[in-house]
Amino acid sequence: MLRTKKAVIFIFFTVVLDISGLMIIFPIMPDILRSVGKLSISDAAIWGGVLYASYALMQFLFSPIIGNLSDSYGRRPVILVALGLMAIDYLILGFASVLWVFIIGRMIGGIAGGTVPTAxxxxxxxxxxxDKAKNFGLVGAAFGVGFVFGPFIGGILGEIDFRLPFFFSAFLSFLTFLLCFFYLPEPLDVGKRRKFKKKDLNPFATLIKAFLFRDLRILFLCFFIISLAHWVYPAIWSFWSKEVFNWGPGLIGASLACYGLGVAFVQGFVIRMK
Known part of the structure; x- marks a missing residue:
């Protein structure tokens, strides 16, 4: 029982890191792009969209592949590799001095961020x-914590230096990697694993199978529209508030953290109300 509780805690922090890694860059994005790319705020917003999209695209493409790998080789090695990639990604972003390196870093981050299904x-x-419903609810709470923690830390540290949030995140990723390496057990027995096949490399196979269920198509479409509306707001907020209010990373991060609190409240309480 104690080992199970420890494992749940480690998975919780892994998901928090995944979501924080996505959100931590939002408050500092205007300063990063204007400093590195020498861009106007409007051009920076366009390149910001490219960076966000590169992360999301890699996460979309690799999430099903990573899930299949975890079914074949175990959950623990996949999670450890993802945490290692996160640490490397943050270091790349911290030292990057040209835009194309930022894009590569975000792509690596998107691959590493595709571990939520494995979690x-x-x-x-x-x-x-x-305990299943309770443990899954904890992962939902981890999303909320990441939505708050990511932009808040990104904003506070970004006031000191816009590269500092990346190095701090690299430290957290490496620390979590070490803790999981020494204390996170493998839950999937060898006898329950399945052989990895070439078709498992196709990221669209799972999506196609899901759309074969007619009753789920409308649900997926609604979820896509909701997600699109959900992510437009934080994607443009940092650039808009920088241009209109001349806010720095601290205020941008605090405002996005308030947004994250709303997300956490809805996910943690409202949707559970009967």
Whole structure:
């Protein structure tokens, strides 16, 4: 039981790092792009969209592949590799001096950020029927914490130096890697693993299978529209508030953290109300 609780805690922090890694860059993005790329605020907003899209694209393409790899080789090695990639990604971003390096760094981050399905699979492996809903709810809470923690830390540290949030995140990723390496057990027995096949490299196979269920198509479409509306706001907020209010990273991060609190409140409480 104690090992299970420790594993749940480590998975919680892994998901927090995933979401924080996505959100930590939002408050400092205007300063990064204007400093590195010598761009106007309007051009910086366009390149910011490219960086966000590169992260999301890699996450979309690699999430099903990573999930299949975890089914074949175990959850633990996949999570450890992802944490290692996160640390490398943050270091790349911290030292980057040209835009194309930032794009490569965000792409690596997107690949590493595709481990959320593996985190859910890990919890499913170690949870009994009584604890499964509670443990999955904890992952939902981790999303909320990441939405608050990421922009808040990014904004506060960005006031000191806009590269500092990356080095801080690299430290957290490396620390979590070490803790998981020494204390996170493998939940998937060898006998329950399946052989990895070439078709598992196709990221669209799972999506196509899902769309074969007619009743789910409308649900997926609605979720896509909601997600699109959800991410437009934080994607443009830092550039808009910089241009209109001349806010620095601290205020941008604090405002996005308030947005994250709203997300956490809805996910953690409102959707559970009966």
């Amino acid at each position: 859910f699979a890990y919890l499913a492996d170690i949870s009994n029927s009584e």
